Amino acid sequence: MYSDFKIISTYYDTLYVNDREYGAEAGRVKDLLTRHGAPPRADLLVLACGTGGHIPYFRDEYTVSGLDLSEDMLDLARKKFPEVGFHLGDMINFELETDFDAVVCLYGSIGFVKTVENLRAAMNRIASHLRPGGLALITPWSTAEDFRDLIVVDAADRPDLKIARMEHVRLKEPNMVEVTFHHLLGNNNDVTYHKQSMEIGLFSREEYAAAMIDAGLNVVEVYTGKDVRGGAYIGKRVAGQVRKQ
Template sequence: MTTATPTEWGRALAAARTVYDVAPLYEAIYLGRGKDYAAEAAEVAALITERNPGARDLLDVGCGPATHLRHLAEVFDRVEGADLAEPMLDHARRRLPGVPFHRADMRDFDLGRRFDAVTSLFSAIGNISGGAELRAALRCLRRHLRPGGVVLVEPWWFTENFVSGHVGGDVVEFEGMTVGRVSHSVRKGSSSHMTVHYVVARPGEGIWHFTDEHIMALFPREEYLAAFREAGLDAELIDLGNGGPGVFVGTAAEPGEVRR
């Protein structure tokens, strides 16, 4: 993990408007909460290779600071990442200097090449808004797949199982800092609104506090599946047994094949 100097930490935290502005902090929180990126990446790779044993290259959309991609890079011959948050991409490039990273909006981008596998993990697709954007994002992922390629999408909570009013809280230690995170989530219409407060204390420097707002789209499970079909992807929802919503795994239609 790349370690920032105290001065760099102070500047980044003072300027932070969202946790995505401080990529190492974002990563530290989830590692501190017990998220096992290596195990998750291994499961993703297994789901892909079961369906496409010859898969050699992979694109991760919404890659963040490459916490999954660094492990996927050990399985696939070539990997690339894409994300909309430049601070996340900066951290990813330092972590994997030989890997191409692209600033891209998952709803509409074109890298000019196709891959054997395309992933979008950690509920990145929930950052879109509305059914039209969901369909556009899945079509975009599909355009980057070779025929017979595999797409794997980890959704945000579904409309039918989102718990409005949920409160979460964690305290983690990271590189001499103490980080507190408290969140409250409510449903408003067809989206979830999560307010998150972060308190970061660093010896010799002080305490920083900032508040983050996350608005994530909520869709019924069946709307996801219909959007996959419309994009030319034969998808199924797989329960990973970890209490989460599961992952959608789909394969790209061969030329001339029509999904119904």
């Protein structure tokens, strides 16, 4: 499914990554991590890092790494941030040699695991890569309680690339959302059309919290501020707690 980003990756930053949204989200994430005990210069892993949109806001304060399942997205991230370690891997079953003080999954990307079973598997992998006292911070794409069908309209206007974006977001089945992208791309004095659909898992608040607890993490905060897209679930690995494999 992540290979679906092959085309979108070529203009992802232009359309989606902006200081106003990413900067606010990352700033609050740093505050939350500090509040719950993340040390200075913490080792931080960003899951589903994509093209590295959040990396600039973390790399000055943390030793940051990224993981994504799209090689196309990672290729762009590596070009932008050659000093950062990026890993090709799946949130559901990744295995890295390094443990971390914090693992974050932002911008609702956790929804790409699609099923509750995969959500639990991903949380187990996160917990298994945390040091004692380490933190997991997950922002839901939406929750089953909060979701509503909608149409998103946006545009980007740059000298080298112009984009008109419309996305149809609808409930496909009780625990699954379908997002259909309609993108008009204008460059080199030509206009092309790209249409694509993706499925995103829709989990309840209880399912998010239960997945953390079952992975051996204490849920220390459920943040609901508007500066973090969808809010955040924060879990902490207790010192001496045996990690699930």
